[in-house]
Amino acid sequence: xxxxxxxxxxxxxxxxxxxxxxxxxxxxxxxxxxxxxxxxxxxxxxxxxxxxxxxxxxxxxxxxxxxxxxxxxxxxxxxxxxxxxxxxxxxxxxxxxxxxxxxxxxxxxxxxxxxxxxxxxxxxxxxxxxxxxxxxxxxxxxxxxxxxxxxxxxxxxxxxxxxxxxxxxxxxxxxxxxxxxxxxxxxxxxxxxxxxxxxxxxxxxxxxxxxxxxxxxxxxxxxxxxxxxxxxxxxxxxxxxxxxxxxxxxxxxxxxxxxxxxxxxxxxxxxxxxxxxxxxxxxxxxxxxxxxxxxxxxxxxxxxxxxxxxxxxxxxxxxxxxxxxxxxxxxxxxxxxxxxxxxxxxxxxxxxxxxxxxxxxxxxxxxxxxxxxxxxxxxxxxxxxxxxxxxxxxxxxxxxxxxxxxxxxxxxxxxxxxxxxxxxxxxxxxxxxxxxxxxxxxxxxxxxxxxxxxxxxxxxxxxxxxxxxxxxxxxxxxxxxxxxxxxxxxxxxxxxxxxxxxxxxxxxxxxxxxxxx
Ligand code: KIV
Ligand code: ZN
Numbered sequence: 001x002x003x004x005x006x007x008x009x010x011x012x013x014x015x016x017x018x019x020x021x022x023x024x025x026x027x028x029x030x031x032x033x034x035x036x037x038x039x040x041x042x043x044x045x046x047x048x049x050x051x052x053x054x055x056x057x058x059x060x061x062x063x064x065x066x067x068x069x070x071x072x073x074x075x076x077x078x079x080x081x082x083x084x085x086x087x088x089x090x091x092x093x094x095x096x097x098x099x100x101x102x103x104x105x106x107x108x109x110x111x112x113x114x115x116x117x118x119x120x121x122x123x124x125x126x127x128x129x130x131x132x133x134x135x136x137x138x139x140x141x142x143x144x145x146x147x148x149x150x151x152x153x154x155x156x157x158x159x160x161x162x163x164x165x166x167x168x169x170x171x172x173x174x175x176x177x178x179x180x181x182x183x184x185x186x187x188x189x190x191x192x193x194x195x196x197x198x199x200x201x202x203x204x205x206x207x208x209x210x211x212x213x214x215x216x217x218x219x220x221x222x223x224x225x226x227x228x229x230x231x232x233x234x235x236x237x238x239x240x241x242x243x244x245x246x247x248x249x250x251x252x253x254x255x256x257x258x259x260x261x262x263x264x265x266x267x268x269x270x271x272x273x274x275x276x277x278x279x280x281x282x283x284x285x286x287x288x289x290x291x292x293x294x295x296x297x298x299x300x301x302x303x304x305x306x307x308x309x310x311x312x313x314x315x316x317x318x319x320x321x322x323x324x325x326x327x328x329x330x331x332x333x334x335x336x337x338x339x340x341x342x343x344x345x346x347x348x349x350x351x352x353x354x355x356x357x358x359x360x361x362x363x364x365x366x367x368x369x370x371x372x373x374x375x376x377x378x379x380x381x382x383x384x385x386x387x388x389x390x391x392x393x394x395x396x397x398x399x400x401x402x403x404x405x406x407x408x409x410x411x412x413x414x415x416x417x418x419x420x421x422x423x424x425x426x427x428x429x430x431x432x433x434x435x436x437x438x439x440x441x442x443x444x445x446x447x448x449x450x451x452x453x454x455x456x457x458x459x460x461x462x463x464x465x466x467x468x469x470x471x472x473x474x475x476x477x478x479x480x481x482x483x484x485x486x487x488x489x490x491x492x493x494x495x496x497x498x499x500x501x502x503x504x505x506x507x508x509x510x511x512x513x514x515x516x517x
Pocket of ligand 2: 015172203205235
């Protein structure tokens with residue numbers, strides 16, 4: 001590998017999934033894994049196999065699916081975690097084990113309640129255990145940026161001696177400034193024997209909005225792997241955003257002459273896919289993938305753009321897969337064109353049945369809506385994919401709304417049985433949700449109800465996101481329809497279906513990393 005090649009280690013399915021409310025179904029994870037492999041991710045942290053049976057299954061299925069991307073699992077320095085990691089990854093030809101333990105005084109004393117000597121013993125134990133099973137071993141000193149520099153050097157030296165091939169330096173709490181982070185990495189290069197024989201990696205959190213800046217500072221100091229997530233999702237304020245680090249190095253190649261394997265024109269579809277699967281909308285002004293990232297509203301800017309797009313654009317929208325002339329499909333478009341469109345939007349792996357189903361839905365939509373935009377097609381396909389294997393299905397919905405009161409009449413299929421009810425509430429959405437609760441009794445907190453128009457115009461499809469919480473388990477549902485009320489019912493039902501799946505898996509409410517060792 002050339003000395004300027006930067007490995008992209010994607011942790012959307014592990015650190016990203018630790019974002020409150022971002023948990024994904026197995027099917028969603030497999031779709032993401034396949035799309036991110038096509039995106040050109042080098043290593044994919046598929047999960048934390050010991051966290052729950054669901055995580056174990058996901059890592060195992062992903063390790064069977066990946067061919068060009070190396071699958072990786074996370075493990076604390078405990079036998080059970082390490083064994084589960086090996087077990088879940090064993091189907092892959094090559095795999096990586098990522099093992100970690102805290103090294104800062106604060107974590108060692110209060111979280112681990114151990115001595116520094118005991119931590120050194122556990123580093124030796126965990127790295128050697130991993131090395132017996134695979135050559136590709138990554139080790140992380142958790143809370144590295146708040147660790148005593150001498151002790152950090154000692155731990156890194158030991159991990160390398162025991163066989164680690166990648167040393168990752170987490171800014172676990174997003175505390176470092178770019179200058180600090182650069183200094184920490186340089187210090188390791190200057191002081192740790194054999195550090196030039198391994199890959200040094202960045203893992204930066206965004207609590208101060210500096211995750212991307214810190215990751216790039218790490219690369220400037222000699223790191224050649226960046227751990228990141230699409231849309232920057234992750235614990236608390238998230239991780240460094242893959243799309244931002246990659247496009248920063250590509251756009252400012254003059255100052256950062258580094259290469260990655262990322263096929264940048266697939267970035268936008270991966271961002272949309274993830275956003276639809278977890279139900280987190282992408283912030284409008286988000287760099288690279290936000291709806292406004294390539295929009296020009298002011299007259300002066302529009303005038304400049306018409307004369308020469310470089311006046312106000314530092315990269316082309318096409319380079320990240322944003323197609324500005326997205327109005328192409330209509331009621332006369334055929335299946336072949338539709339299939340091509342799906343591939344352009346990043347849906348490469350749909351089987352013929354799924355394509356047929358999506359095509360029929362597209363035709364229905366084209367009957368209701370004059371212009372069908374790329375966003376509409378993506379919304380309907382994602383909506384369709386999310387509805388497989390559901391316990392609760394919407395059969396019909398009638399709503400009365402207006403100044404004289406609001407009432408909903410709803411029919412659902414629940415575990416194969418049709419049930420209906422009629423309820424009135426404070427508004428049509430409240431009436432619908434009351435009907436759902438009447439037919440399928442449950443006790444959850446509704447944390448979020450949000451409606452977005454997928455495109456412009458009064459005939460636009462609405463995407464509705466619903467977040468519910470039951471005993472600490474968070475479930476997010478999403479649905480799209482030209483009828484906002486139908487989308488609302490579907491989104492709520494989708495959240496309930498995911499919750500039922502979670503209950504079945506009896507996964508811990510959130511991944512319990514704190515119950516360490
Ligand atoms: O932020 C962190 O410290 C982590 C480690 C497990 C690498 O995510
Ligand atoms: Zn992290």
